Amino acid sequence: MASEAPAPLGAREGSTNSARPPPRDSLAAVAELEDQRRRLEKALADLKSTQARLLQAHKLEAIGQLAAGIAHEINTPTQYVTDNVEFLSRAFERLCQLVVASRELLESAKQGAPSSEVLARAEASLANARIDYILTEAPKALQQSVDGLHRVANIVAAMKDFSHPSGGEKAPCDLNEAIASTIIVATNEWKYVAEVETDLDPTLPLVRCLRDEVNQVILNLIVNGAHAIDAVVIGGSKGKGTIRIETTHDGGWAEIRVTDTGCGIPEKARDRVFDPFFTTKPVGKGTGQGLAIAYSVIVEKHRGEISFETELGRGTTFIVRLPVNVHEERFSTFCAPPRPLA
Numbered sequence: 034m035a036s037e038a039p040a041p042l043g044a045r046e047g048s049t050n051s052a053r054p055p056p057r058d059s060l061a062a063v064a065e066l067e068d069q070r071r072r073l074e075k076a077l078a079d080l081k082s083t084q085a086r087l088l089q090a091h092k093l094e095a096i097g098q099l100a101a102g103i104a105h106e107i108n109t110p111t112q113y114v115t116d117n118v119e120f121l122s123r124a125f126e127r128l129c130q131l132v133v134a135s136r137e138l139l140e141s142a143k144q145g146a147p148s149s150e151v152l153a154r155a156e157a158s159l160a161n162a163r164i165d166y167i168l169t170e171a172p173k174a175l176q177q178s179v180d181g182l183h184r185v186a187n188i189v190a191a192m193k194d195f196s197h198p199s200g201g202e203k204a205p206c207d208l209n210e211a212i213a214s215t216i217i218v219a220t221n222e223w224k225y226v227a228e229v230e231t232d233l234d235p236t237l238p239l240v241r242c243l244r245d246e247v248n249q250v251i252l253n254l255i256v257n258g259a260h261a262i263d264a265v266v267i268g269g270s271k272g273k274g275t276i277r278i279e280t281t282h283d284g285g286w287a288e289i290r291v292t293d294t295g296c297g298i299p300e301k302a303r304d305r306v307f308d309p310f311f312t313t314k315p316v317g318k319g320t321g322q323g324l325a326i327a328y329s330v331i332v333e334k335h336r337g338e339i340s341f342e343t344e345l346g347r348g349t350t351f352i353v354r355l356p357v358n359v360h361e362e363r364f365s366t367f368c369a370p371p372r373p374l375a
Contacts, residue, residue, distance in 0.1 A: 102219075102220065107185050107188055110184045114177075117175070130158045187217060188218075191218050195248050199245045208289065211244060212278055223255060227266075230276070230278070233280045234282060240355050247330065250326075257324070258349070264296045265294070282357060298343040303343070307324050308325060327353075
């Protein structure tokens with residue numbers, strides 16, 4: 034007689050085929066994990082929002098610090114444009130008087146010999162007009178005015194380009210052009226203590242990035258370099274240092290190098306350079322956020338790299354590397370040979 038097959042587990046002694054409900058402590062654990070997940074998501078969203086506000090606040094702070102310098106850079110050409118226009122206005126008034134006297138002399142000559150009074154007025158107008166002086170100085174005044182207006186236009190365009198928001202969307206960016214604009218915006222920060230030299234690679238591919246935030250990184254590095262040089266040259270009283278900015282590309286990376294001839298970074302501070310709120314500058318010179326934000330922008334937002342080489346008493350080079358979109362084949366349209374920027 035064949036033995037009976039064992040009954041299915043669910044069919045043994047009073048058991049049913051329905052699944053057992055999970056224990057209450059398991060449900061509680063799942064609910065707790067779900068609650069923790071929601072809290073972590075909210076904390077992450079809050080952290081990203083705070084980081085965005087911090088970046089914007091630092092950007093506004095930088096623009097505020099630069100505002101006085103930009104106003105000075107605009108005021109200088111505006112002043113000599115105003116002076117030249119006033120000179121041309123006075124010259125035009127004298128020329129008008131000369132034209133009136135010349136017409137009077139011409140009409141008198143048509144009717145016969147001009148009277149002594151007409152001749153005297155013509156001679157006085159000619160002497161007052163200072164024709165030789167006007168012929169020499171008016172072209173200079175016009176050229177200076179045109180140059181000054183171009184300078185103002187360049188500053189305004191650079192400021193607009195520097196501060197234009199990316200809206201959080203990465204787009205192809207000409208890094209050479211971004212560097213040139215940022216140098217102009219930061220002019221008042223470096224011009225008293227340093228000369229700026231550039232060596233920008235004309236074959237540099239466009240880089241897909243958040244342009245306004247990369248502009249902020251470049252600005253931070255230029256201002257840092259100027260402050261480091263200022264510590265050596267004491268406001269220019271001991272001559273000027275040099276800030277050199279180079280771009281190049283290698284494989285799938287675009288590279289920016291910002292080198293200063295400043296004091297270098299002390300060894301004990303090198304491990305903390307990118308820490309938030311850490312600074313070796315005196316009170317009032319820095320908040321310690323510039324390099325921390327540079328690290329956040331380059332490494333966290335663009336999957337790039339930022340590093341530095343430094344030597345006490347000789348200076349520092351910051352190296353920024355950004356990944357290049359391999360599908361972006363266009364090159365920089367900004368091409369400038371190595372040269373100092375006045």
